[in-house]
Amino acid sequence: MERNICVFQDFLTQAHRERIDAAARAAKMHVRYFATGQFEEAKEHLQHCEVLYAQSPQLLRAAPPTLRWYCTSSAGVDLYCRNDGIFANPDCLLSNSNTYGVTIAEHVVMVALMLLRRMPDYLDSIQNHIWAPPLPVRSIRGCEVTILGTGDIGCHVAQRMRSMGAAKIIGLSRSGKSREAVYDALYPIGDLDAVLCETELLVMALPDTAQTRGMLDRRRIALLPRQALVINVGRGTAIEQEALADALNEGRLSGAALDVAVPEPLPADNPLWTAKNLILTPHISGNMTLGYTCDANVEMFCTDLANYAAGRPLVHLVDRARGY
Numbered sequence: 261m262e263r264n265i266c267v268f269q270d271f272l273t274q275a276h277r278e279r280i281d282a283a284a285r286a287a288k289m290h291v292r293y294f295a296t297g298q299f300e301e302a303k304e305h306l307q308h309c310e311v312l313y314a315q316s317p318q319l320l321r322a323a324p325p326t327l328r329w330y331c332t333s334s335a336g337v338d339l340y341c342r343n344d345g346i347f348a349n350p351d352c353l354l355s356n357s358n359t360y361g362v363t364i365a366e367h368v369v370m371v372a373l374m375l376l377r378r379m380p381d382y383l384d385s386i387q388n389h390i391w392a393p394p395l396p397v398r399s400i401r402g403c404e405v406t407i408l409g410t411g412d413i414g415c416h417v418a419q420r421m422r423s424m425g426a427a428k429i430i431g432l433s434r435s436g437k438s439r440e441a442v443y444d445a446l447y448p449i450g451d452l453d454a455v456l457c458e459t460e461l462l463v464m465a466l467p468d469t470a471q472t473r474g475m476l477d478r479r480r481i482a483l484l485p486r487q488a489l490v491i492n493v494g495r496g497t498a499i500e501q502e503a504l505a506d507a508l509n510e511g512r513l514s515g516a517a518l519d520v521a522v523p524e525p526l527p528a529d530n531p532l533w534t535a536k537n538l539i540l541t542p543h544i545s546g547n548m549t550l551g552y553t554c555d556a557n558v559e560m561f562c563t564d565l566a567n568y569a570a571g572r573p574l575v576h577l578v579d580r581a582r583g584y
Contacts, residue, residue, distance in 0.1 A: 265291040265565075266306045268299075268314035269333060271548040276558045280313075283562035287569030311568070313561050321346055329353040329568055331576075333557050335360045335413070335546060338468035338495065341583045355564055355576040359556035360546035361416035364493050367545035368417050368463055369424070371517035372400060375489050380515070380537050398487075401425030406455055408475070409465035409494060410438035410446065411584075413546075417463050418442040430455055434471065449475075456483040461491070468495040469583035478503035487514045493545045496522040505535040519545040 265284055272280075277293060284291040289311070294302035303322045306312060310328040312320065317339055320330055325348040332340065337356050340346060347354075374380070376398040385392035405421050407414045410431040418429050419442050428444050432455065436448035447455060449471070456462070462484065466472040476490070477500040484490070490513065492499055501522065507513040515537035524543055526532060532540060548554050564574045578584060 262308075263287075263289045264305070264309040265289050265311040265313065266294065266302060266309040267291055268294045268302045268312070268316055268319055270295045271333075271554050272558070273554070276554065279558055279562055280565075283565045287565050289565075289569065311565070317346060323348055323352075325349045327352055329355070329574075331355045331357070331561050331564065333357050333548070333561075336467065336495065337578050337580075338583060341469075341578070341580045344580070353568075353574060354578040354580055355574045356578055357557045357560045358412040358576060359553050359560060361412040362556075363550045363553050364413050364465070364546040365416035365420050367519065367541075368491055368493060369400075369420050371491055371539050371541075372461060372463075372489065374539060375515040375517060375537070376400065376403075380539065399425070400461075402427045404428045404430075404458060404460045405463065406430045406432065406459040406461070407443070407463045407465065408432050408449075408452070408498075409467070410440075410443070411465065413465040413493065414438070414463070415440040415442050417465065421461075426461075430459075453480065453483060456480060457485070459484060459488055461489050464490070464492040464494050464498055466494040466498045467584040468497050473497045474500055476500065476504070478506075481507050481513065484513060486512060489514055490516040492517070493519045496520040496524065501530075501532055505531040505538075508535045508538055511536075515539075517541070519543055 280291055292305055302319060306322060307324050310326060312323060312327060313331045315333045327349055330352055335356055335358050340354055378395045378397055381395055382392060400421060401424060403426050405426045407417055410433040414431060421429055422442060431438055431443040431446045432449050432452055434449055436446055438446055475498045481503050504516060508516060517539040519541045520543055560576055564576055567574050
């Protein structure tokens with residue numbers, strides 16, 4: 261019986277297809293490609309497939325009970341983990357592509373430097389046609405950095421902060437551990453309150469789970485020093501947004517940068533739009549706009565395709581009960 265793979269992606273180049281074709285041949289499987297505008301064709305073909313490589317909850321909902329593995333090209337999997345009904349096969353494997361560390365870490369460096377070097381103030385002056393005098397600035401060098409979430413993104417951020425001279429880098433995670441030795445200290449999330457008091461730059465790279473929702477609430481925001489900066493590139497649900505806006509407007513927090521929010525897109529009357537010293541970006545820090553990300557995404561799928569065909573565990577297998 262023919263073993264089929266359905267690929268539903270828009271970012272693939274010819275080189276990407278050739279790499280996937282080679283991996284499929286080695287796995288003794290057949291692959292067909294579809295893109296936006298071919299949803300119905302992909303849906304029809306999917307009925308005869310055991311593997312789906314896509315970023316489409318809609319297509320997954322149309323999959324038959326015979327689908328055995330869904331590889332999403334996104335890093336975030338909260339939608340798939342909180343809704344078991346999305347899988348016709350309850351035992352379907354779920355894997356994600358944690359290839360966004362480079363592009364998101366560079367985004368973090370960019371907005372951190374913008375805040376430390378007062379770019380929101382200078383941009384405001386420029387928009388008002390004012391030639392502003394030099395303002396006191398700060399540096400990543402000597403900064404005490406706390407990273408919430410020590411996975412792929414958190415480790416890439418830590419590496420870049422280290423290379424730029426951060427004085428201390430603390431990582432916090434559910435387990436209090438990390439796969440990479442890039443932190444000066446590692447703690448479980450339960451120790452967050454004590455760590456916040458000494459944090460100058462807080463980087464949040466958390467998934468959306470029951471444990472992470474509202475983690476940075478009004479009480480914890482008040483624990484941060486007045487000069488602290490908050491950067492969130494994980495999920496908007498991790499921050500109590502109104503409390504963050506209040507702290508910024510009242511000068512109890514030096515600045516923030518949010519690439520994620522609730523809801524997305526933000527309504528026009530949301531207080532975040534007018535919060536002081538806040539850099540807002542529309543969830544663009546991690547996507548398929550960087551060539552390296554696309555290449556690594558395909559490579560991860562091909563590596564796990566070889567594992568799948570050989571009956572080995574998937575490297576990027578998601579624990580749907582845990583949420584990541």
